[in-house]
Amino acid sequence: MNARDNTLYVILLGAPGAGKGTQAVLLSQQARLVHLASGDLFREVRQQDTEIGRLVKSYYDKGELVPDDVTIRMILERLSQPDCQSGCLLDGFPRTLQQALALDDAFHAQGKRIERVVSIAVERAELLRRLGGRWLCQRCGASYHTVSAPPKVGGTCDRCGGELYQRADDTEETAKNRLDVYDRQTAPLVDYYRTRDVLAEVNGQGQVESVQAAVVAALR
Ligand code: AMP
Numbered sequence: 001m002n003a004r005d006n007t008l009y010v011i012l013l014g015a016p017g018a019g020k021g022t023q024a025v026l027l028s029q030q031a032r033l034v035h036l037a038s039g040d041l042f043r044e045v046r047q048q049d050t051e052i053g054r055l056v057k058s059y060y061d062k063g064e065l066v067p068d069d070v071t072i073r074m075i076l077e078r079l080s081q082p083d084c085q086s087g088c089l090l091d092g093f094p095r096t097l098q099q100a101l102a103l104d105d106a107f108h109a110q111g112k113r114i115e116r117v118v119s120i121a122v123e124r125a126e127l128l129r130r131l132g133g134r135w136l137c138q139r140c141g142a143s144y145h146t147v148s149a150p151p152k153v154g155g156t157c158d159r160c161g162g163e164l165y166q167r168a169d170d171t172e173e174t175a176k177n178r179l180d181v182y183d184r185q186t187a188p189l190v191d192y193y194r195t196r197d198v199l200a201e202v203n204g205q206g207q208v209e210s211v212q213a214a215v216v217a218a219l220r
Contacts, residue, residue, distance in 0.1 A: 007112060008033065008087035010219065011094070013189060014120035015182040016175065017127035017134070018204045022143045023120065023215050024091040026208075030216070034083050038075055038092035040141075042066060045074075063169050063177035065095055065185060072102045079106070095186045100193075117193040118218050120204035120211065124179060131175040135164040 008031070012020040021037060028035035046057045052070070059066045075093045078084065094100040107113055122130075133146035135155075139162030144151045151157060155164050169178065193199040200218035204211050 006086065007115075009090070009107070009112060009114050010087075011090045011114055011117040011193070012092075012120065012215075013117055013186070013193070014204060015122065015124075015127050015186075016178045017130040018120040018122045019143075019208070019211055020091050020120060021136075021141060022208055023118075023212060024089050025141050026212050027215060027219075028089050031089075031219075034088040036075070036078060036084065036088045036090050036093070037141075038071065038090075038095070041074060041078065061168060061174070063174040063181060065181060068096055068098045068102075071095075072099055075099075076102070076106050094189065095182075097188060097192060100189055114193075114198055116200060116219055117189075117198050118215055119190050119193075119199060119201045120215070121201060122204040126205060127179055128172075128175060131170050131178075132172065134170050135166055137162040138165055139163070 010027075010033070012024055014020045021039075024035045024037065027033065042056050042060055045053055046060050047053065055070065056066055065071070071093070075090075079088070094103050103114070130145060133148070135144040135146070135151070136142070137144075137157035137160065140157060140160045142157050142159050142162075143149075144157075144164060151164060156162070157164060169175070190199065190201075202211065202214040202218055
């Protein structure tokens with residue numbers, strides 16, 4: 001928590017499948033923070049039959065990043081909404097150095113700052129295994145896995161009863177590309193935030209509960 005103005009802005013960094021979404025859902029409930037997931041915003045826009053919808057779909061479906069100018073405009077606009085003024089949990093943004101610099105500039109101009117960046121690390125083989133069998137709840141975002149964490153009733157969320165779906169970009173080939181994109185374009189942000197002294201690194205290989213405890217500890 002920023003003592004000057006009681007705001008709390010946290011970034012969750014990590015490759016696709018590292019558990020950012022799962023941890024963000026838990027943390028946002030616990031800390032009553034808005035969960036801002038760039039991937040969720042793009043999934044909504046991707047459905048629209050508009051120029052921007054088609055543009056987002058063309059990148060999303062290949063596992064490529066949506067261009068920085070579009071992404072930065074969209075996220076900064078979302079961050080300017082009233083519900084984000086006392087803080088939020090950024091999940092999936094920033095993902096490039098240019099996005100990180102744009103966020104720093106915008107926050108600097110508004111007298112805000114990033115309190116903590118939590119980087120969740122998981123080995124590549126485990127990431128591919130997780131993405132391969134992943135099912136998500138339409139309604140609450142909870143995550144399941146065909147082998148390691150199946151729902152009690154197939155296709156239905158244990159937590160809220162919502163319908164489960166598989167993401168279009170979780171196919172094997174696209175998932176591999178997303179991990180390559182992460183290594184090339186997003187992993188350098190770990191060093192970027194380390195030099196700014198806000199980075200906490202968490203091992204994301206364990207059970208959801210133990211990773212959650214490590215994330216909470218990193219925020220203290
Ligand atoms: P995610 O749900 O975070 O894995 O994001 C799904 C997809 O949305 C990514 O593969 C990108 O196509 C797009 N996306 C999400 N966040 C960003 C971002 N910060 N910059 C560019 N593209 C993004």
